[in-house]
Amino acid sequence: MAVGVLALQGSFKEHIACLRKLGVEAVEIRKPEQLAGLSGLIIPGGESTTMAKLAEKNKLFPALREFGSSGKPIWGTCAGLIFLADKAVGVKEGGQELLGGLDCTVHRNFFGSQLNSFEVELPVPALATQEGGAETTRAVFIRAPAIVGVGSSVEVLAEYPLSPSQTAHSPEQKGSSKDKVIVAVKQNNMLATAFHPELTSDLRWHSFFLKMISNGEDGTEVPGTEGTVAKKSDLPQTLNQVRDMPVFREASFLSLESH
Numbered sequence: 001m002a003v004g005v006l007a008l009q010g011s012f013k014e015h016i017a018c019l020r021k022l023g024v025e026a027v028e029i030r031k032p033e034q035l036a037g038l039s040g041l042i043i044p045g046g047e048s049t050t051m052a053k054l055a056e057k058n059k060l061f062p063a064l065r066e067f068g069s070s071g072k073p074i075w076g077t078c079a080g081l082i083f084l085a086d087k088a089v090g091v092k093e094g095g096q097e098l099l100g101g102l103d104c105t106v107h108r109n110f111f112g113s114q115l116n117s118f119e120v121e122l123p124v125p126a127l128a129t130q131e132g133g134a135e136t137t138r139a140v141f142i143r144a145p146a147i148v149g150v151g152s153s154v155e156v157l158a159e160y161p162l163s164p165s166q167t168a169h170s171p172e173q174k175g176s177s178k179d180k181v182i183v184a185v186k187q188n189n190m191l192a193t194a195f196h197p198e199l200t201s202d203l204r205w206h207s208f209f210l211k212m213i214s215n216g217e218d219g220t221e222v223p224g225t226e227g228t229v230a231k232k233s234d235l236p237q238t239l240n241q242v243r244d245m246p247v248f249r250e251a252s253f254l255s256l257e258s259h
């Protein structure tokens with residue numbers, strides 16, 4: 001199987017490195033025709049407005065929508081989550097084009113500015129149940145969005161308990177009685193995380209996504225690149241790895257545009 005990573009902007013190299021560590025063919029995607037033959041697609045973090053403009057320039061929106069509606073798995077991390085959401089609040093004036101398909105409302109800069117970025121040990125019960133390992137993961141939130149509303153067919157995979165200082169960064173949040181927000185979800189063929197698993201050494205989210213591909217959603221198998229079918233047995237086992245050492249670096253990929 002080959003997995004594509006949208007490589008317009010943002011942390012696509014880090015996702016590619018994670019996929020390769022798991023023994024999977026990973027391909028940088030910049031043009032619509034490159035989506036053909038992929039078994040799944042990752043939309044990385046970065047800056048969603050910039051990414052949307054570049055996707056528009058490269059005429060990617062129709063092909064990306066077709067890819068999603070064909071049932072092939074798509075995983076959005078951070079800006080990628082914003083991209084996949086049906087609705088985004090806290091967006092720039094004039095709005096921004098979304099791919100949509102994920103029945104949720106996302107707040108684009110829920111946690112505030114770049115300076116409010118943080119790392120935390122996040123409880124991830126659903127991930128631990130499927131992939132084994134610790135009940136928490138190191139989650140890196142960089143000028144991160146959060147999911148503030150979900151439809152009934154969305155499965156919540158992780159929630160983050162808010163501290164009092166994290167509740168009032170925007171008009172949408174003021175007066176909100178939320179004490180936690182959703183930061184990871186799955187809906188049919190779509191997976192979305194508000195944080196950056198590709199910046200840590202915990203490969204379980206990538207492994208989780210690869211299983212979505214190999215299982216196929218709704219029980220059907222996903223065709224591989226050369227007419228083959230990716231089977232669960234094709235996938236590497238989850239690695240028994242040291243997970244609490246994030247490889248968080250200066251997030252230079254976020255510097256293209258201010259919030």
Ligand SMILES: NC(=O)CC[C@H](N)C(=O)O
Nearest residue numbers: 045046047048078079143
């Ligand atoms: N780390 C990220 O991907 C940040 C996303 C950013 N909040 C945006 O608007 O796109």
